[in-house]
Amino acid sequence: MTADFVEEILRTSEGRMIGDGLHWVDVQEIRARCRTYDDWYPLLTEIADRYERLGVEALEAGHGVTAGEHFWRASMYCHYAQFYAHQTPALREAGQRRKVALYGRGAPLFVPPAERVEIPFEGFTVPGWLRRPPGVRRAPCAILIGGLESTKEESYLFENMCLARGVATFAFDGPGQGEMWFETPIRGDFERFTSAVVDWLATRPEIDPGRLGVLGRSLGGHYAAKSAAHDRRLRSAVCWGALYDVGSCWDSMHFLLKEGFRYCARRPTFEDARRHLECIDLRGWPERIEGALYVQHGARDDLIPVAQAERLAREATRARRVVLHVEPEGNHCCHNLYHLTRAPMADFLADTLSEP
Amino acid sequence: MTADFVEEILRTSEGRMIGDGLHWVDVQEIRARCRTYDDWYPLLTEIADRYERLGVEALEAGHGVTAGEHFWRASMYCHYAQFYAHQTPALREAGQRRKVALYGRGAPLFVPPAERVEIPFEGFTVPGWLRRPPGVRRAPCAILIGGLESTKEESYLFENMCLARGVATFAFDGPGQGEMWFETPIRGDFERFTSAVVDWLATRPEIDPGRLGVLGRSLGGHYAAKSAAHDRRLRSAVCWGALYDVGSCWDSMHFLLKEGFRYCARRPTFEDARRHLECIDLRGWPERIEGALYVQHGARDDLIPVAQAERLAREATRARRVVLHVEPEGNHCCHNLYHLTRAPMADFLADTLSEP
Numbered sequence: 001m002t003a004d005f006v007e008e009i010l011r012t013s014e015g016r017m018i019g020d021g022l023h024w025v026d027v028q029e030i031r032a033r034c035r036t037y038d039d040w041y042p043l044l045t046e047i048a049d050r051y052e053r054l055g056v057e058a059l060e061a062g063h064g065v066t067a068g069e070h071f072w073r074a075s076m077y078c079h080y081a082q083f084y085a086h087q088t089p090a091l092r093e094a095g096q097r098r099k100v101a102l103y104g105r106g107a108p109l110f111v112p113p114a115e116r117v118e119i120p121f122e123g124f125t126v127p128g129w130l131r132r133p134p135g136v137r138r139a140p141c142a143i144l145i146g147g148l149e150s151t152k153e154e155s156y157l158f159e160n161m162c163l164a165r166g167v168a169t170f171a172f173d174g175p176g177q178g179e180m181w182f183e184t185p186i187r188g189d190f191e192r193f194t195s196a197v198v199d200w201l202a203t204r205p206e207i208d209p210g211r212l213g214v215l216g217r218s219l220g221g222h223y224a225a226k227s228a229a230h231d232r233r234l235r236s237a238v239c240w241g242a243l244y245d246v247g248s249c250w251d252s253m254h255f256l257l258k259e260g261f262r263y264c265a266r267r268p269t270f271e272d273a274r275r276h277l278e279c280i281d282l283r284g285w286p287e288r289i290e291g292a293l294y295v296q297h298g299a300r301d302d303l304i305p306v307a308q309a310e311r312l313a314r315e316a317t318r319a320r321r322v323v324l325h326v327e328p329e330g331n332h333c334c335h336n337l338y339h340l341t342r343a344p345m346a347d348f349l350a351d352t353l354s355e356p
Numbered sequence: 357m358t359a360d361f362v363e364e365i366l367r368t369s370e371g372r373m374i375g376d377g378l379h380w381v382d383v384q385e386i387r388a389r390c391r392t393y394d395d396w397y398p399l400l401t402e403i404a405d406r407y408e409r410l411g412v413e414a415l416e417a418g419h420g421v422t423a424g425e426h427f428w429r430a431s432m433y434c435h436y437a438q439f440y441a442h443q444t445p446a447l448r449e450a451g452q453r454r455k456v457a458l459y460g461r462g463a464p465l466f467v468p469p470a471e472r473v474e475i476p477f478e479g480f481t482v483p484g485w486l487r488r489p490p491g492v493r494r495a496p497c498a499i500l501i502g503g504l505e506s507t508k509e510e511s512y513l514f515e516n517m518c519l520a521r522g523v524a525t526f527a528f529d530g531p532g533q534g535e536m537w538f539e540t541p542i543r544g545d546f547e548r549f550t551s552a553v554v555d556w557l558a559t560r561p562e563i564d565p566g567r568l569g570v571l572g573r574s575l576g577g578h579y580a581a582k583s584a585a586h587d588r589r590l591r592s593a594v595c596w597g598a599l600y601d602v603g604s605c606w607d608s609m610h611f612l613l614k615e616g617f618r619y620c621a622r623r624p625t626f627e628d629a630r631r632h633l634e635c636i637d638l639r640g641w642p643e644r645i646e647g648a649l650y651v652q653h654g655a656r657d658d659l660i661p662v663a664q665a666e667r668l669a670r671e672a673t674r675a676r677r678v679v680l681h682v683e684p685e686g687n688h689c690c691h692n693l694y695h696l697t698r699a700p701m702a703d704f705l706a707d708t709l710s711e712p
Binding site for chain 2: 015018023024025026054058061062063065066069111134135161164165336337338339340343344346347350351
């Protein structure tokens with residue numbers, strides 16, 4: 001890949017990176033020092049190292065809150081380091097593993113903490129992080145699903161928005177994502193893994209099993225819709241960017257996105273991947289959604305056409321309530337407008353999970 | 357003033373603006389659309405209008421947390437709108453008043469809320485905002501003091517850091533600052549107003565009067581040190597940038613800073629201001645500090661020379677503990693390194709206010 005890589009990543013992902021918690025100061029440094037694809041991984045890893053050192057120092061000084069924040073941020077830089085390293089799997093895998101390890105060091109120190117959960121399901125281990133709003137006895141809970149490139153560690157700031165609104169969060173990796181990628185590629189039955197999470201949450205006395213919702217980002221928006229269609233215990237679903245099907249967008253997809261899909265499908269070629277991904281298709285599912293549905297999409301999304309979101313919303317004919325929010329200037333997942341578009345999703349979850 | 361104004365403000369204050377909570381997306385817009393001094397106030401006011409509208413809409417939809425955040429952010433844009441409008445007092449005063457009004461609309465909606473307090477003192481009204489960490493019965497409390505250009509509304513994010521560490525916050529305007537500027541110019545006895553705040557806090561059952569500290573930013577660092585010297589009930593003091601005296605820096609001061617001092621001293625000319633500001637001098641005070649003292653200063657501060665911070669720390673010979681933190685690459689108040697330099701101050705307060 002060429003030097004354009006850096007410009008391309010920053011053009012499409014700067015808002016996402018800052019919205020997810022990378023510091024503006026650091027993004028400036030990345031912009032200044034990163035010249036080619038080969039610079040990206042070592043530079044972001046260097047920044048992760050820096051935050052990890054600060055985390056260790058803070059911990060030694062007894063400053064748990066500060067340490068937790070540094071470890072979390074270190075994990076974010078590991079995430080973005082491996083972000084597009086599909087062609088160098090060793091880097092990608094190392095980045096993923098270190099991201100989880102760093103997040104785990106921070107987790108008990110977060111305010112409120114994140115509790116590590118591992119749910120056995122059909123021979124797999126579904127890993128997740130549970131966070132609960134302080135002072136709430138039986139909290140509603142939003143299940144959070146990442147996308148093709150995001151995992152359960154990237155939702156920390158969005159979790160804080162839910163928690164401030166009295167909603168617990170359970171972020172997990174499903175097939176093809178984060179930790180589960182090591183166990184299985186993308187599968188066509190992600191919704192069954194969500195239901196395994198619902199089963200587990202229903203056993204927790206701190207969680208109200210009658211007030212569960214689901215949110216997914218990008219490809220996760222696809223999974224969220226399908227999960228809500230599959231499991232009526234999910235009272236609401238939020239698609240933070242919606243993918244209806246891979247098939248109809250494949251040919252026009254950006255190379256980097258195709259490469260991401262190929263990697264997460266664990267297939268050697270694009271053609272193999274395309275065939276495998278025929279399972280990513282919502283046909284027949286939206287009309288089965290009975291809960292509330294919120295679909296957010298950027299009109300300027302150049303990864304997933306807005307028509308995919310419109311189709312999902314249109315076909316959810318039996319949903320109790322459907323909100324389609326198309327942001328005219330929004331890019332993919334409205335990442336460029338994170339400062340305006342995230343709160344409405346947290347509010348939708350809080351509203352629908354507090355309704356009787 | 358010329359077009360250089362915009363570049364100068366952003367050069368010195370971009371980190372501060374983002375560190376205080378302005379959105380990166382908006383700062384990009386300011387950079388793109390603001391060409392001259394005359395553009396600054398209307399553009400930032402336009403952005404404030406936008407957040408205010410969002411706040412009203414969120415409130416109408418019953419989304420209190422979102423509304424609170426929008427009103428707070430609107431107030432921040434009003435603050436930065438009037439930031440350097442010393443030569444157009446009508447704008448400056450309008451911006452200050454609207455900032456307070458917007459902050460007040462958000463205050464009961466913050467997580468945790470801010471409570472409006474007005475303390476009568478010698479014919480003046482000392483206004484402040486009290487925020488308490490949830491779930492703490494008798495909390496330690498950090499009294500927060502703004503500087504020449506910052507008021508009790510700009511410490512919201514720093515307050516959140518204290519609150520996450522179990523420390524309540526009381527941010528107030530003293531002589532020459534924010535709301536009190538309308539009552540009195542800068543005075544040489546700011547510390548007496550801090551003590552009035554201490555008196556009031558001592559009456560509150562939710563606050564532990566034996567665990568009070570003080571933090572001040574820039575000129576507020578001067579006030580914090582003097583307050584701790586004056587009132588032994590303050591167990592610790594943090595100088596977020598330290599000004600020892602105005603006299604020895606006056607001649608080399610940047611025009612904009614001199615203009616700010618002239619305005620807050622409410623004097624018609626620089627020469628009048630300089631004479632009035634002879635009262636801003638710590639000589640004889642640091643050696644009276646008995647509590648813990650933390651002084652942070654940027655080695656590259658081009659508003660206040662680092663020697664001023666060093667002198668303060670050196671003369672605090674009776675302080676229980678002195679930490680001088682000079683950040684080699686830090687500018688004024690280390691605003692360019694906000695992501696690294698703020699947590700240590702919150703940690704120092706939490707540590708010193710939890711010690712027996």
